[in-house]
Amino acid sequence: MWFVRIDMTNRSAAVSEAPAKYKYLAGRAMTSTLVADEVPPLCHPLGPSNKLVFAGGITTGTPAPTSARISVGAKSPLTGGIKEANAGSSWAADLAVMQIQALVVEGQPAEKGKYWGAYITYDGKPKVEFFDATEYTGKVLPEVFPKIYEKFGDKISICSIGTAGEFGYGNSGVVFNDLAKRPTRYSGRGGLGAVMGSKGLKFLVLNRENAPGVHIEDKALFDEGRKKMIDALRTHAITKPKGALNSYGTAVLINIMNEAGGLPTRNFSSGRFEGAPKIAGEAIFETNKERLGKELYNHACSPGCIIQCSNTYHKVDGSEHTSCIEYESDWSLGANCGIDNLDHVAELNALCNAYGLDTIETGVTIGVAMEAGVIPFGDGEAAIKLVHEIGKGTPQGRILGAGTETAGKVYGVKRVPTVKGQAMPAYEPRAVKGIGITYATSTMGADHTAGYTIAPEILGVMGKQDPLSNEGKAALSRAFQATTAFIDSCGHCLFIAFAILDIASGYQGMIDECNGVLGTKWTADDILKYGAEVLKKERAFNEAAGIPKEADRMPEFMLKEPLPPHNQVFDIPESALDSVYGEL
């Protein structure tokens, strides 16, 4: 396995054997360990000491289903703490088959305003060449990606940033290509696009030709695990073909969160949105059917995915408007802004993808701007104009691009739904207490994927728990956070959890696959320990970066303002929040 280090100070690259001490690290475990080991916790996130680290998971690049995930890590400009943001793309598989365990981008060029691309090929070992990419900056990504395919051919995979990353926004993602070569798959959260931009790096282009593939230590065990995983994904009602995810996409959650009174609406002022059915996954499906004259099922975001939950949304004339309207984006740009027009939501989504923005941070920031009276709630056209301002870097656009917390301060808003500087996702903590504990305590800032207790609290996956009860929720969040840290390292998409938390053989399949690749003999206990170790490293980095346990708190308005329809506040005691990591 290789370590590829790109130093942008002088545009040099070093390819070396991966250090033995990192042998079993992949995905989030790899990126977070490297950031913890090599990035000074007190450095400026956009300065020369920060490092941007890319790593595929343990099974990435193998025939394991739904495993083409990439972890991107650095110190976050948004939270000031450690960040891992995860995406599905052929780019992940290509990095893995080139046997690159970690790709590290470090340093910073002295010259301002010039951008570069790195083109990585394989010839006995990975090889890096640089090209001037300045001509591709200041443009929208759908214009730029085809030019890079034209330059390097169809077989490549592309990682890039939009203008959001070039402007250094706290709201800026790192984007990867999807299977239709669109710039749509985002490691969106935490401003990692700005870290890449701060290094003068516009592209990381991979060409997998002649790559040796992933070495699998015990092929028989791996295949056994892979079969168990496939069986679980193909039989579980949520993940199976033409099941909920494949038919309606992740936005199928809009209606259920609304029905449960936990769909944050108009900047987290209600748990119910009267326009929910108009923007839900079912509405996307029906609108496409009407406009295309046929049913359209979803597609895979990355090679080898058998869940296939990514949608495309079509205009009245049948042409493609955007891909993919995820639940989080649909909610943040829709319900959270009081917008019930699906065409407006689609346009906002398309603009986030075009400018390189995180849809969650964008929608929540606009919600705060609406609260401040900048534009009215529900005004989709005005919201579209604001996103153009962000993407073009106007003075107001720069304030909004800095993220929800900064925008809240600038506009004097007290209802600012963030933890550790990161905007909250699409589940209202006053109506679903366990996910609130995850938001409050995660090393990532408010992040639903860090410990998705929604599975038992709302969806009835892994049993059914009362979302309004506080009972046992700290332990539930802790267990989910540790398991997730492993899943984020194993290469699989987090959505395998729906199947494997209900189907025990699927869970064992994941462990077998990993043992097969690495030649380890891990048990279910071992993988929880592995996940917990990742969390401990991240937590230690945050503490050294000046983020104490007192940062594991909800914004004050959630403790004081009862949220309709349940009229509850977030009432998890501070001692319970502290126990999540205190008892890890």
Added chain:
Amino acid sequence: MKIDVRLYATLARFAPSGSSGRTFEVELSEGSTLGDLIHFLQLPIDEVKLHFVNAVHQELDFPLQNGDEVGIFPPIGGG
């Protein structure tokens, strides 16, 4: 008694409008349970996974009251 009902996702085909999330009224005899409602609507029980009464998930033996709002879902997930 009258119950306001919404059916979602693949269960929408059993709603009078065929539309997901559109409210329709059902008249049931006093003392009916959530399970009785599902039986009345002739929903295939293996497709029914999650059922909310007035924004709270309830089991099938839950007794309904006049004016209750019920939302019924098949197994769904996302994130």
